[in-house]
Amino acid sequence: MLNLLQGCKDFLHLTLSNPDHLDPIAPVLIHQHTLVSLWDTGALVFEPADGKSQKDIVLSSGVHGNETAPIELCNGLIQDLLEGRLQVKERVLFLIGNPAAINNGTRIVDENMNRLFSGEHSRGPGLSNPERIRAKKLEAYVTRFFQEGAAKGEGRQRIHYDLHTAIRGSRHEKFAIYPYRPGRAFSGEQIMFLAASGVDTVLFHHEPTTTFSYFSSELFRADAFTIELGKVYPMGQNDMSKFASTREMFKRLICGEPLELAPFDETQVNLYQVCRVINKEAEDFEFTFSTDVENFTAFPRGHVIARQGGKDILVEQETEAVVFPNAKVPVGQRTVIMLVPAANPHVE
Ligand SMILES: O=C(O)CCC(=O)N[C@@H](CCC(=O)O)C(=O)O
Numbered sequence: 022m023l024n025l026l027q028g029c030k031d032f033l034h035l036t037l038s039n040p041d042h043l044d045p046i047a048p049v050l051i052h053q054h055t056l057v058s059l060w061d062t063g064a065l066v067f068e069p070a071d072g073k074s075q076k077d078i079v080l081s082s083g084v085h086g087n088e089t090a091p092i093e094l095c096n097g098l099i100q101d102l103l104e105g106r107l108q109v110k111e112r113v114l115f116l117i118g119n120p121a122a123i124n125n126g127t128r129i130v131d132e133n134m135n136r137l138f139s140g141e142h143s144r145g146p147g148l149s150n151p152e153r154i155r156a157k158k159l160e161a162y163v164t165r166f167f168q169e170g171a172a173k174g175e176g177r178q179r180i181h182y183d184l185h186t187a188i189r190g191s192r193h194e195k196f197a198i199y200p201y202r203p204g205r206a207f208s209g210e211q212i213m214f215l216a217a218s219g220v221d222t223v224l225f226h227h228e229p230t231t232t233f234s235y236f237s238s239e240l241f242r243a244d245a246f247t248i249e250l251g252k253v254y255p256m257g258q259n260d261m262s263k264f265a266s267t268r269e270m271f272k273r274l275i276c277g278e279p280l281e282l283a284p285f286d287e288t289q290v291n292l293y294q295v296c297r298v299i300n301k302e303a304e305d306f307e308f309t310f311s312t313d314v315e316n317f318t319a320f321p322r323g324h325v326i327a328r329q330g331g332k333d334i335l336v337e338q339e340t341e342a343v344v345f346p347n348a349k350v351p352v353g354q355r356t357v358i359m360l361v362p363a364a365n366p367h368v369e
């Protein structure tokens with residue numbers, strides 16, 4: 022494994038030098054304690070060689086190619102593991118989602134990959150572009166990883182943190198989207214883990230989606246989240262000191278160190294419920310607010326927040342806050358998520 026990386030600065034460079042494919046490499050023992058396997062470009066597994074682990078953890082980044090901070094964060098952890106400064110005590114799958122888009126420095130090449138999971142990649146036009154092909158492969162890697170974990174015994178915890186950064190600034194700098202999970206309580210422990218990681222705001226989604234985190238949550242009952250770690254900056258221009266808490270908690274998690282989490286306390290976090298998603302139905306869709314309005318800005322009932330097809334779109338609740346407003350999506354896709362404060366969410 023280390024031989025493969027010779028000539029490449031690190032795993033990210035290896036991935037970006039081979040954006041479409043790398044031949045798999047069977048498990049290699051490193052530092053006498055860790056097995057490392059390469060499954061494809063941007064798909065790397067670490068496992069304790071003694072076979073003792075209790076968690077199967079997926080850390081994905083770069084599903085959107087211009088969201089670079091999580092890619093750099095994960096690459097740093099990978100480098101520390103490869104060079105023996107860190108040692109995993111749990112199984113970990115690192116995925117760098119969209120190497121071609123990272124090389125481009127763009128969110129997408131042809132299509133938004135984070136709308137293509139749960140089989141969406143093969144619907145409509147089918148596997149017709151690189152993002153559709155890669156999304157199908159990423160699903161296969163997550164499936165294989167969780168299934169191999171299940172073969173090790175019962176009672177294991179499955180975790181998937183899909184790491185992103187937001188296009189706009191946000192009133193809550195780091196936040197997570199908790200995928201819709203009917204009939205399942207939200208995990209207070211997970212919310213406190215996020216809070217300890219600097220992610221002090223959680224949005225409870227209200228319906229199924231075709232995102233990567235929903236895929237793992239729904240199909241594998243994983244503790245899965247989309248996590249927004251701040252604002253997008255080009256590769257190399259992130260202030261990595263802003264991710265110290267996140268890195269520390271991810272390190273503790275994968276290295277089996279005590280997490281020292283406080284009991285769930287909703288006064289320590291900001292909890293929002295998604296009340297609706299507004300989709301683009303006409304090419305002339307436009308917001309009434311400026312492009313520098315931050316995520317979590319709230320508007321009062323009756324306020325016109327957008328227009329399309331000659332109709333005004335009004336705030337319906339007492340107040341609604343906007344997150345991820347983007348008028349430049351294709352017709353049929355989400356332009357904005359609308360939020361209200363979460364009232365009595367079922368957290369256990
Ligand atoms: O800042 C933005 O407008 C988008 C940031 C981003 O990529 N967010 C994810 C959220 C996924 C989810 O809803 O779980 C996305 O839009 O794919």
Ligand SMILES: [Zn+2]
Pocket residue numbers: 084085088185186
């Ligand atoms: Zn993203």
